[in-house]
Amino acid sequence: DAGVIQSPRHEVTEMGQEVTLRCKPISGHNSLFWYRQTMMRGLELLIYFNNNVPIDDSGMPEDRFSAKMPNASFSTLKIQPSEPRDSAVYFCASSSEQNQPQHFGDGTRLSIL
Amino acid sequence: KQEVTQIPAALSVPEGENLVLNCSFTDSAIYNLQWFRQDPGKGLTSLLLIQSSQREQTSGRLNASLDKSSGRSTLYIAASQPGDSATYLCAVIKGFQKLVFGTGTRLLVSP
Secondary structure: OOOOEEEOOEEEEOOOOOEEEEEEOOOOOOEEEEEEEEOOOEEEEEEEEEOOEEEEOOOOOOOOEEEEEEEOOEEEEEEOOOOHHHOEEEEEEEEOOOOOOOEEOOOEEEEEO | OOOEEEEOOEEEEEOOOOEEEEEEEOOOOOOEEEEEEEOOOOOEEEEEEEEOOOOEEEEOOEEEEEEOOOOEEEEEEOOOOHHHOEEEEEEEEOOOOOEEEOOOEEEEEEO
């Protein structure tokens, strides 16, 4: 079975550019999560969706960040405009229901110059 | 605010040793607790999920326990191997699958 698929694996871009990260959850999973990992703050939940609906976006750091889930098999996390402090590894995860484990993708390593 | 702490931050052991990783959390009102491992440059791999009604879970050489009243969980690794070298993260789940991660323990098992 295919796991959670994220793209791109690496992204290097200049400050001010728009960045779009993509995620395909495991088929049949109805919850999707976006996380950010940095050395300073560890792993933090940014936003999560249940049945394609955003449930909690309190972890989204600023209005420059937005996330969408247009259907059950695809989600995007967008940063516009990007800043150097957004540099981090961004993970997407999915799960099937409340008492089931979350499964993570391999992440997108984002570097903003 | 829920805080999750893992001790030790780093651990280096020779192959074959049994070891214990600790996880403590400040708010005992949790649903579940999940243990992960993370290899360098990789995502997280789920190891064990302990539901709030359970006290422990086992998978192969791994055993995780949960004591909600004291706000503690331990991950026991038996007969450690070099392939166990990774960062181990615990995460508490409080409401709607919202994971709050610990600080991690970096484990190195030398041959």
